[in-house]
Amino acid sequence: MDTETQTLINGQHSKPNQGLNNAESGINFDATQFQPRVRDRHISYGSINGAVPLPENNRDPEMPGQQTVVFRRLPQGMLTTLSSQFESLDYELCENKIFKEEELKKNPCSLTKQNATRWVVVFFIGVCTALIACTIDICVVEMTKIKYGFLKKYIEKCVKENCLYIPYLQWLGISCGFAFLASVLVTYGEPVAAGSGIPLVKCYLNGINVHRLHRLKTLFVKAAGVTCSVLGGLAVGKEGPMVHSGAAVAAGLSQGKSTSLGFDFGILKEFRCDQEKRDFVTGGAAAGVAAAFGAPIGGVLFSLEEGSSFWNQNITWRIFFCSMVSAFTLNVVLSTYHGQLGMLAYDGLLNFGKFPDIPFALLELPIFISMGIIGGLAGALFNQLNYHISVFRRRFILSRWAKVLEVIIVCSVTVSIGFVMIYFVNDCKPLGAKDAVEFPIQMFCEDGQFNAVAAMWLQTPEASVRALFHDQPGTHNPLSVGMFFITYFFLSCWTYGLSISSGIFIPALLSGAAWGRLVGLGLYRITQGAAWADPGKYALIGAASQLGGIARVTLSLAVILIETTGNLSLGLGLMLTLLTAKLVGDCFNSGIYDMNVQLAGLPMLPWSSPPMCHGTQAQTIMSKPVVVLKEVERVSTVISVLEDTRHQGFPVIFEDRFSGSQAKQTSFGALRGLILRSQLKILLKEKPFCSSPTGSTRSPIPLETFRMYYPRYPAFEDIHFTEEERASYLDLRPYLNPTPYTVPKHASLHRTFQLFRALGLRHLIVTDDNNEVVGMITRKTLARYRARICCGAIDFVELPLGGHGVPL
Amino acid sequence: MDTETQTLINGQHSKPNQGLNNAESGINFDATQFQPRVRDRHISYGSINGAVPLPENNRDPEMPGQQTVVFRRLPQGMLTTLSSQFESLDYELCENKIFKEEELKKNPCSLTKQNATRWVVVFFIGVCTALIACTIDICVVEMTKIKYGFLKKYIEKCVKENCLYIPYLQWLGISCGFAFLASVLVTYGEPVAAGSGIPLVKCYLNGINVHRLHRLKTLFVKAAGVTCSVLGGLAVGKEGPMVHSGAAVAAGLSQGKSTSLGFDFGILKEFRCDQEKRDFVTGGAAAGVAAAFGAPIGGVLFSLEEGSSFWNQNITWRIFFCSMVSAFTLNVVLSTYHGQLGMLAYDGLLNFGKFPDIPFALLELPIFISMGIIGGLAGALFNQLNYHISVFRRRFILSRWAKVLEVIIVCSVTVSIGFVMIYFVNDCKPLGAKDAVEFPIQMFCEDGQFNAVAAMWLQTPEASVRALFHDQPGTHNPLSVGMFFITYFFLSCWTYGLSISSGIFIPALLSGAAWGRLVGLGLYRITQGAAWADPGKYALIGAASQLGGIARVTLSLAVILIETTGNLSLGLGLMLTLLTAKLVGDCFNSGIYDMNVQLAGLPMLPWSSPPMCHGTQAQTIMSKPVVVLKEVERVSTVISVLEDTRHQGFPVIFEDRFSGSQAKQTSFGALRGLILRSQLKILLKEKPFCSSPTGSTRSPIPLETFRMYYPRYPAFEDIHFTEEERASYLDLRPYLNPTPYTVPKHASLHRTFQLFRALGLRHLIVTDDNNEVVGMITRKTLARYRARICCGAIDFVELPLGGHGVPL
16 A cells, blocks of 8 residues: 655654454554553643753744744654555545546536436435335334344243343353354454444545455445344344445445446446545435434434535535435335335434424523533543553454454453343333333233333344333333443443444434433432423434534534434523533534544544644645656666655656656755656556657547546556666656645745645655745645644644554 | 626527616516426436437537437426526636736735725624614614504503404504515515525626625615514514625625715725725625624625635634624613613524523434434425415516515504414413513403513414413413414415515524414423423523524534524533534425525525536536627727627637637637626726727826726726727737636636636636637536425526516
């Protein structure tokens, strides 16, 4: 795997891994370098008082005595290293000659057709995403029925016959079997399918090329894996992975071909570029949320708030359409499945049940705010614990079998805790309540009663959330709910990050609903059953607060919860709680998704430049020396440049000044354009060589050919050259991007960042006053400079580049 | 008023007006040049076949035989002229020396404080916007009661005494009085307060400096004007203007000073720049919608979908908070006003009444789609008619008194039609229905009955919408609803664009609800009263469809309607209808807001570049010659440049090549930076002159001083200079932006547009290969190139610049 970085400044670069499958072997972790994030929170920012001497090139010669902010170099550690193995996507159009020639063939009619095609593609993305969601849902529902029906039978039988170890072992066996399957699928099948996939999709939309993210195999592993995880009874949800599935469907459908299956429909060729694909993936992610929660508006907002890094009014409507189609399809299929053909009665995978209209009074606002604070604190604690667990995993659980083993251990512990709680907590409730439990288990209760704790454990987490939202005030014993909360909180924290497909939405909502219901029960008791103190309402607020504290999403989560509960009157209350939870949580650490991104060392670029970076100049941070090519270059030179470097883009210059000593050089020639490694590879494969150094007269290779290779370019090693070919020339002029974006070397880091981020660039060439190339800035250059705002202290850090970086 | 355009290429420039107050005097309309938009729809795009000879500089010398898309020059007409009187805002930071010096004084603590301050400001924006909305609402409700109570008394009396002309004259008198007031306020007070203000806010957020848009006076005229308009019984709503009010509140509060009132709190100085102000205004617009409809999520989405041109995840949460605070405040105040202190029972200005849960079946989808098509067609017709009326107004209704007179005529016609309908249509319904009418008028009905037509006219349009949504199926006679729809449709079309503050939301919803109810009544009759054929449901779908067809908003409108009716089950149906209406309407013309923007010639930049513009180069469209300044320039030169040109920005060069003949010059010197007219004006006012041409040694004027003048810079005419001062020098180096964004002259229009639009630039300098200035690109340069997609045909046009352009 290659890197765009022209030179790794810090020299710490270790050999990158050969793929994600064996990425773990690349982990070269030095325990002495490890510094937990909390420790370096308050060190920092020493230069304001001028105490820190500045490197010479950081000073503006025209401003004597100028003091610039120094970005503190962080030691290599878990949250403080940027992986060098991730490449960027090209969101910038390469407007070369062959592109312009193709562009001239377009006419208004073809443009209209292209636009209409986009809507058609988006329609199918919505439909397919919903169908996948339905399949997962129906599988889970049907197989859960079988599993818990079977267990119920044996438990009932063994309570009488005093052989409870048998159903325990059965439960353990079934669950561990599914968990094993889930884990093997991911660990040995497609490691990139682990987790919820939301952080990876977010990174993809930010412009990072996460390998194998959208493969057909990944989609299959994700869908099958999450089904198994849920059936294994682990503390996971199936909603997060739907986002990844939707994104994968979008990336696949929009290309009109499948490289995995090796066929090409020959359609949708115009969408085979990173930018078009990105817009479809944004829609797919929204469709995933829409299908998961039956929340089309929530889907669009989630894509906007959490997923997307580039937004455009024109795609809003398409994304909205995609979400809507997805929600519709799901509704129709599930309605049909539940025997209501032609009705639209099933809103989503996760219908939390309609809430009645419960108004709330002004007096409740302090309660909501307090619950927001609790949720924020609990979420921050969850993230911090999960961070430490993840660090532990990255250090010690490296081999595949260890990962599978860990999953089985977690599964066993989950089942055992559940069984112990069912056995010891005797929380008996009368049968036949309005919201009937699916598998009421009597255990040691009297006839006509059932064990409420068993009901919590022996059903899907979704059903437990629904129960906590809607059960009558007397249904749950505060002690058992409290115990359930504590165990489930820690279990879900341990579970998230395992080598299985799993979402964090439902576990967070469930533990939040548990403590929220406790608050509600308390208020109900204090007010002696006042109408407003409805425990179900507080369970909803608690669930929102907990998830808000963990994931730090506000707007979209409020809409999703409104859409899944069908209740608008609580809207303002939910929003207030969610904003509070986010603000409180942000004081301690970042959201779980961002934390995952940082842990994996993914070079994600935030929305705005780090503050106070106006004094840092482009020439300070740029990579140099720059490897450049001439407009008509000798083939042997091109080959050796590709062999010797790992750079992804090469500035093309007018005059060759490359012969001198590189180290002392300050300028590398007058800029004529930029050519990408992928283009050079295709050119070497297609061999449009010429014998004269003045250039070729043959007609250039059409854009069609370049598009044919997208997105998997020919392996350089497979191409062989004759001596004659090596001695001939390659005319780069028809293929190079003649007007790449540049930045003057005196430009500030802020300005450079703005340009790079707003336009979604991959390479930014730094030029001097004479428009000569002096350096190169890539995603990794910029992502290394980061500001961390934490408890009012700002930390300016420069992250070292490292070779490790396992996907999430 | 000045312009950034360095040179008006087409030479058609007419003297701009001296302000908006007397803008009408500047209209220099040539009837022969007028071409309605429909006529030139299919002419165009002649160059694909190479038939049109290209100007020499449009050809790429390296691509022989290259054919470039030619942008057809349009004749000056109503929708085809770009006004030259609008300036741009500066969304780019000027990172000059004095800025960097100030930046160094900042520390993490001050940054945290600044961030917290933003939240506090946003809180107050939400509160104030809601308070204004409450005031308007309460005024309207109370005075409507008085007005219609009074009329009812006289009508009842005169029906018996056969003197109906008396209440007619009273109604006419009262309504025309209010309408006169509304019109005089706007026409003589603040013309920029006319209309809904949404198009202007949209333009402001796009980066156009619309003068007087956010003044305190404008806010007052807007609020008082819309109250009078509604009281005048005109076919207007008070919701659209709330967006403008919110924006004005945000722009005012965020600056910590009022230039109108002449005081400065000395706080919030760090927010006195265009970029910060823009973010607050985005929040204010959202708060306006939230307050108008009680729809906090709808507010955020409206701001996102329709208002904003720049989006950033970081501001999402602040905008959401602002919306939420606004909805909360409104709810609390209105609850208190209605005697329910401490409850949160009033969701918004426009509570359409809670809809019961009406599910819908798959079979209804074709009906919804058909209604979407009808709405799209009706909306397109509305826009087209309104366009012709607006053109007529701009040609013939120029003087202020004529504008006022037109308002009075429209008001008289409205009242007369209402009276005639009440008199002739005898639609009697029994009194005492569940949703009681506020002013039941018996007219010629029997005792115990009331005239249903009178009930429609003798109440606010909001109440009529509510009635159409919720009345029992038998309440309305199809004939009277149909007549009401036809008259109201044309009346509202005539009314929109009058010189009063008025919104289009409610009139559109009302006429849509009318025809929607007709559809519902038809279905109810056909199905003989099936449960799903609820006329109220179809009235809601019709209302959405009509407004969607006119304004072409989908996502936010769906959310607003869901939030105001409290009904989620119709969500998918609403979305489907709205998307259909938008797609159908877009086949014929653009939305009413965009049409208004085009009519006013506002240089708004769309989200993406015109298609097929890759062959057009920056050097073809750039303005030249460029007026440049030296780094240390003679004061007299600066004065004469400011006097002789109207440019807003001047590139600063290293070497003076300005002495030669301008016309033949191709390069104007090596670029060193960019200085703005506003900066030069302040410098001339502050006079930091030096006697030596090598530069000043004095410490430069601090940024504080520059900020003090923002946003109204010293009038150049008021500054006087001695001979000695004129002979001295001005050192521009500490003030100039040293690294302005540049674009190479060979860059395509697409690339230039991307850079300009994504970064919100005001000036883009075109450079040659040696980094020397060769031209200048501004907003107006780019806004002139436009693609119009209409019925599958794409029209590439180059708009001429004109001097007219009255605000909407």
